Structures are given as structure tokens and as C-alpha cells.
Amino acid sequence: MVMSVRMAAPLPLIFLLMIHRVSSADWGVSYRHSHICALKDSSVIMSCTYTYPTGYQIMKVFWTKNPMKVGGEHPDLSEDPKYSQRLQYLGDKQQNCTVRLNHVTQKDSHMYYFRFTTNVTDRKWLGKPGVSLTVTDLQVESPERVTEGDSVCLTCKSSCTPTDRATFIWYRNSQPLTERRDRNNELLLQSVRREDAGRYSCALHGHISPAIHLNVM
Template structure:
């Protein structure tokens, strides 16, 4: 019987300990920088008078040792406020990440054993705001941005969205961008009350655009020189940007274009043609009329040559002589014994000259 009498008071005290402080709610999610309110109610037996009431982050470490009061903690004393009535309300302003913890209300009366602390406590989770964007955004995509927190905010919340610092009309945790564009380079942030997330750029991926080829050196390109073609673009390419042609010749005059590609697409430039300048080449003489020519007939010799710029001067020579016998693209005369012989032409432009092989002009005598 003596044992049962000693156990019953202990059980009765334990029940008082757990029932005399009630927290509501028992968990809170708050934003960094905000003010949070923790609420509880407490009661005590008739005849008791409360001497001390405070909030703490600790349970009693040992019998006879009181946990520390938040008002005595330099990290809290300037940020907490108590309402010392039957509604034990704690106000904590400028919430910090380091404030994430469980908080307990404790009170002590003037009677022996009159110490109560609700062991459930209030757990405070602390979160910031962060704009969440899709991992991959292509130009033209419809994009959903989300204002994220690491815990669900306890208070019903209206969100504010900002683009490049200007507020938008959306008031929910999600913002819809109808068509992503690389041109905008927009930065987005979200806010709750007067607390804001960092600005996040919307990085839009796109394939190469505005591809063009430039020629270096600019100006005249003379046969035998070197030319570098450079591919310009508005997106990174996967191959080299430059293509160099050494000892360039007239056969290199065809059109060139470059292809720029990345993981999001590819695009070709317009073709560019190299205007390669070179002296006359492939110079030759043609005879009109062709075939057998009768003495006294009119003959026309025509000089043909390929050059860039085009041949500017044609000169005619006879029988290997150094003095010209005529000039111009064509040379006409009457064929007789004086004018028969070997003829060749020389074609010339600003980059050089080239002579043709000689052609032999004979005639058929009218006496034959």
C-alpha cells in the first residue's frame, strides 16, 4: 500500500505537466525576414499564482535547472515580445534561418511543483522565396515559373510577381510566360508581403540565327594570295569559325557558305562568291572564215582570253615580230602574199599579260 501512495502523486503531476500548456498550431512555416506569431494557452490549479512565464528553445536539462529564457539570449532579446496573459503569445520578428527550431512556453507558480511546460512545443520552419524555372526553355515555349518555398507557408498568402523590377498582375504562386523570347533577356522575381526572392534570368535556348560570312582581307583578292572566310552567328557553333584558302586561284571563285549548329538547331548562311583577280590565261586565236581561204578574201582573226578583270587590251603580232601589226579584240585584213604568215595575239589586264599560240594563214591562189 505504501508503494501505491508514492506512485500516484507522480502520475498526477505528469498529467498536469502535459495538459496545462496547449499550442496551436504546433508547426509554423515562416519566411525569412517576416514576423511570426506563436500561440498557446495555459492553465494552472486554483490557489496558484504565476511568478515567472517565458519562452525557451529547450526542455529542462535536469531537475532543478531552468532552461534559458529567450529574452536572455542576445540573438533574440531585441526581436521577441511576450504577452503575459492566459493566451501565451510569442512575437518573433525578422525571422532568420538560425531561428528554425522547436519553441516551448514555460511558467512557474508560487507553489511547490508548480512548474509546467508543454512538451509538444511549436516547430518553426524558416524558408526563403525562390523562383523555379524549367531546366530547358526553348524560344517560343510557354513557360511556367513557380515561386517556391521549402515548406508550405502557414498563413494564406498572395504572391506578387515582378519582371525586370515591374510588378505583374499574377497573384498566385505560378506565373505563365506565353512565348519565351531570346530578345527580352527578362529577369523574374516573386514576393510575399514585402519580402522578395532573388531575381532569376529566364535563359532561353535557341538555334543559330543571323549567319553570315565575311572575307578577310577585304577589297581586291589577287590570285596566289591567302583569304580567310569567317562565319559570324548569334549562337555558339560546334566547328571552327574560320576557313582559310591559301594560294588562291580562279577555281576558288565559286560560292561559299557556312553552317552554324548547336544542340538546338543549325542554320546556313547565304553563299558568298570570291572575286579572285588574275591575269589573262587560256589565250587563243580563231580564224573566220574557217577552212580554205582564197587569195584576196577578207580574213578576221579573233583573240579570246580569260582574265579578271576582263582583258583590257589586245595586241596582234606577225611572224614572231616584236612590233605589233594590229590591236583590238578582232583583227581583219585581206589575205594575199604580203599578209600570209603566222599570227598570234597578246591579251593584257592590270594583273599581267598572256600570248596565244601562233596560227598559220595560207591562201589558195586564184590561178590554181
């Protein structure tokens, strides 16, 4: 009888270790995009989903950013005056953790993370590696000197490639060049004339760049 008890004793321990391993694997956050490039003053959607083991109740869900900890705790961006009026949580307390940030500026270029807490004090999760957000602006580049008869290429540039690519629209003297709509960020003017001179700008997703003046000699 004693021998059988000694042989059976380790089995519950092995069983508990197996349960713990399966349970731990259920914690996680998955982001649709790990890097997002957005235009200044646009709205950014950071899509994500999260999982956790059954038996836990979600108490709080929020987004945070680098530097993450303030006094040992992760700050909730919805309570930050710089974000509270622009941040909208589109998710829930089940699986969806998507958030939208409106009217972004270059100061919003950070690493962002989703975090959730449960009804068990030490059972909380921070979704690393997170989402890297870079906010950029559009700028038109052109040759310094243009002579009548030249072929001129204007380029709509940004510090990063916008995640949501769309059709570029070009403007001359604030009027759209309706024939110049392309997914390419370049505007080619062949055999320019003096009438082609003016202020050129480009737009993407309705966001227009500062205009540059093209002078044809």
C-alpha cells in the first residue's frame, strides 16, 4: 500500500504543470499592422485582437505608449489630456482591442501597446512588441531651374510610405488637375510651357501638401 501511494504522488504535480502550460499559452495580443505610417491630421486605426484563458473576467482594457511605466504602472492614454479627446476605443472586453486616434501629429509618433487586466490581481497582459506609429507630412519636390521645352518631374514625398495607399491628386493654383490622378507619387510634365508655371501641390486621402512655385524660364 505504501509503495502504491509513493508512485501515485507525482502524477497530480505533472497534471498541474500541464494545465499551467496550456493556460499560459492562451494569453496574447495580435496586431494587424506592426508599423503604421500616417499623414498628419489624419485618423489612424490600430486593429488588434486579444486572447486569455477561460475562467478569467476582463476588468479593464486600455492603450498605452512608450515610455510605458509611470510610478510602476502603465498609463491609460484615455486619461491623458493629450489623447483623451482624440482616442476612441472601438473594441470590447472579449476579443477586439481596436482603437482609433484622430488628428494625429508628429508628436504622436511612438510605440503603442494594448493592455488588459483581469479579476485576478497578478493576471494582466501587455501586448508586446506593439505598434510603431510614424506621422508624416506631404511635400512636393521639383527641379530648381526649369526651361521652356523641358520635361519636368514633380515628386510628392513623405518621410515614410503611408500604410493606406490611395490615389494621389495633383493641384495647380489650388485647382485639381483632373487628368493627373495616379497611384504613383510623381507628376510628369512633358515639354513645359510658360503657361505651366504656377503653384503645385499634391494630396492623398484629402490631405494637401504645402504648395511649391514652379517657374518656367
